[in-house]
Amino acid sequence: MPVLPEWLVVLAPSIMLVGVAVSVLPFFCRDFSPVRIIVAIAAIAFSLRYLFWRVTETLADPGWTLDAFASWSFFAIEASTVVSSISAFILLSRHRNRSPEVDAVLASSGAPTDEVAVFIATYNEEWAVLERTIIGALTCDHPNKTIYVLDDGRRDWLAAACRKAGVIHITRPDNRDSKAGNINHALGLLRTGGHPPAFVAVLDADFVPHRDFLRRGLALFADEKVGLVQTPQHFFNPDPIQHNLGISRSYPDEQRFFFDYMQPSRDAWGLAVCCGTSSIVRWTALEEIGDFPTASVTEDYLLTSTLALHGYATVYLNEPLSEGLAPEGLKEYITQRARWCLGLMQIVHSRAGPFSREKLRWRDRWSILDSAAYWLTTFPFRLACILFPLLYWYFGAIVVDAKMPDIIYYFVPYYLATMIFLNFVSVGMFVPVVNDISQLVGAWDITRAAVTGLVRPRGHAFKVTMKGGARGGIVVQWTIMRRFILLFALTVIGLLIGLVSNELFDARAGEGKAVILFWTLYNLFVLAGTMLVCVELPRTSSILRMRPERVLVSAGDREWNAWLEDIHQEAVRLRGLSLPLDTEFQMSVAGVGQFGARVRQSLGATVEADISMTADQRELLVERLHTKSGAPGTGAVTLAGMGAGLLRRVIAGTIR
Known part of the structure; x- marks a missing residue:
């Protein structure tokens, strides 16, 4: 009987998962319960398989050593996150449409x-x-x-x-x-x-x-x-x-x-x-x-x-x-989520919490514990993923004692099964790196809120999420950004120290050096993206549901056709038109009528202008934009659009 090559054995679970995801799942509706349950069970099984491997083969020997502290503490954070994910998989195995x-x-x-x-x-x-x-x-x-x-x-x-x-x-x-x-x-x-x-x-x-x-x-x-x-x-x-x-x-x-x-x-x-x-x-x-x-x-x-x-x-x-x-601002965005986290921890302590003696159903207790586990594990784990590799680069501590073939055999199938299930039930909403960035940007504040809420649940003021206001310029959130600059710098310096120190990188890491190197490089991508998020771009009008439409623009005795890209009660963005700053003009929008505008910014063939409407026109505009059936915003991921948007953003940031 022929023996399979070692590389094929190592890749077999991943190949099987990708094959099923590509050739089988597209033929089933995500709301079809039997398939949904089967894919959830697969994700749970691979998660448990991964945890069993981690606890039996990758941890340092117990003892009062840095290796033991780094290895076991990271595993504890990771394992709690996996358990929280399994709870979420169980919840997501069902679906109801009312x-x-x-x-x-x-x-x-x-x-x-x-x-x-x-x-x-x-x-x-x-x-x-x-x-x-x-x-x-x-x-x-x-x-x-x-x-x-x-x-x-x-x-x-x-x-x-x-x-x-x-x-x-x-x-x-x-x-x-x-x-x-x-x-x-x-x-x-x-x-x-x-x-x-x-x-x-x-x-x-x-x-x-x-x-x-x-x-x-x-x-x-x-x-x-x-x-x-x-x-x-x-x-x-x-x-x-x-x-x-x-x-x-x-x-x-x-x-x-x-x-x-x-x-x-x-x-x-x-x-x-x-x-x-x-x-x-x-x-x-x-x-x-x-x-x-x-x-x-x-x-x-x-x-x-x-x-x-x-x-x-x-x-x-x-x-x-x-x-x-x-929330338009990053500070407000983080404040809002930290408040949600704090509030959940307060509920854990309340008479309606999971440990209450009141007659609360077991599933209601599970519901609260699942939500609390999300806040208590997801964000600390995201911080740990950034911090723990530094223990290797600066102190030689082995966090995960594993060879690359083992990572491919155990971790990759677990990660793929998780991504396949989450993207199956959500039609492709989970994108690596971007998803990590969205968690990391508020991880410090949310983790602090989680710990504070558990230890001291009372006496916290309600923090209002500020919305609206002028946001016409670039704002760098240095208070938030500096922690990521520090982590990025420490990661780069640690990587350079490790690469030039053969004794540390070759002798200490041994066959697992590819693991720590990949982990570190991935962290640099996530940190770079997180720092990019901390540079807030100008905002004018932002009605994401709107598709460009042709409008008539006039100034004096001249008329132009332009594309209306965005509009709200205060401002408008037009494309295919170039006018000097402070130019006053008239424009007409279907269902709203004609109103005046003044150019506030003109760049190439794009004009942004303040507009002046009557009360009746403002009401008509709100009704047209916001009160009709249909979901606003972007409901699905388009990878090509994401790639193009990120590239434009990076290039624009580099030019600035």
Whole structure:
């Protein structure tokens, strides 16, 4: 019997996985449960196979040595991350689509007519942001709604603007309990008024509901056990990762995986969670639980757990029924995620947490533990992947004692199985390096929030995510960037020391030197990309759903045809046109009419201009851009577009 070559034996698991991924999986729908479960089982099996190899063959002998500390501590972090991933694989093995259920209810019973109070919670957002949300709420095709703007900024100008728009402006004397307290104050006023609504819809100040948001969301309350309906959060502008890497139109925003794929899977297990904005909650359920809980800065997730304690379900309708503004700045982006992490740790300590003596279902406990494990493992592991190779280059510590053939035989199949499963269920959303960059950029702050929340869960102020404002210039986030510059420099210096020191690289690393070398080079790519993200590019208008359309531009007695690329209430970007700075012109947009503009920037054949619209035109523009059906932003990865965008970004950065 012929003996297979060693290289073929080593590659066999990877070849098998790639073969199945390329020749079999494309013929199956990602929502087909049997195949989804089989691929999940394969990913779990290869993960356990990898962990068994790591613990039996790659760890240093126990003892009070640097090798033992480096080897075992890194393995502990890595193993916890793998276990967290296995929990996520189990969740993702199922999927639920509630759209047919909504269609059936609307077809049999018609659109619900229950009274709804629409709460728009605000603190310091500017009018351009709030105006979109108010217009969207007024446009909702539900006949029995009242819109309340809950203003924790107590702004007189906003009160006047609300009166003019025909919505109710509410303030309170203090800001106790932040957003949850703001909502609870409004609930108290409605309760005191004696005519409470049947449902309360909650919108963040920067989230615009689509016309059918209330009609379709309310249909799921036909089941009396449903206490809350959550819908996705989609964004019409790029987040800092997309924007600063130049991949806004070829790579989805960082939250798209959770809302498009994880939440429908959680819903299939009965574990969908409230995410704050774009949700609707039953009034009687709020009465029973005593309004919004305030024991966490992420009151939305805690609301789900509290509802579960009282027998109410949170369900998820995976339809784009609203759209909002992603954090434009990197600091705000990181602050928001660190707050989510801190809030989850507070929930772990709460009476609705996984270790509570309350009558919480085991799967609800699992849900919270899974979320906590994500924050506690993913981001510390990403930091560890950068830091631990430095222990070898500077101190000769062997972190992973393995030869390259063993890495290929055990690690590569584990990595491939993981990527194949995640990309199968999410239609190719996981891209190496870019995914690592998105985790690394906030890893330090999120890890600190996780540890702080576990050790000291109380006494933390709610940090508002700033959105809107002028962002017309290049901003380097040096405070964030300097830690990555330091890590990049230490990695390069360590690599150079190791390469010129034959004793360290050849004798100490032995046959595993290729492993540490590849690991280090990969880290340099990730660190370089992360530093690139820290250089924030100018933003003007950013409506990612918009496709270029022809518009007529006129100045004096001259007229031109141009391509409208982006527009919002304040600014516009035109292509195929060149005009001097400060030139005033008129332009006409279908469905909005003619309005004036002034050139603020002109580069080549691209013009960016401030625009001046009437109140009616601004309303028409918001309705056209934000209230119609369909998801904004980029929903799928295009590798060619990503490559081109990254190349342009690198070249532009080099030229600067």
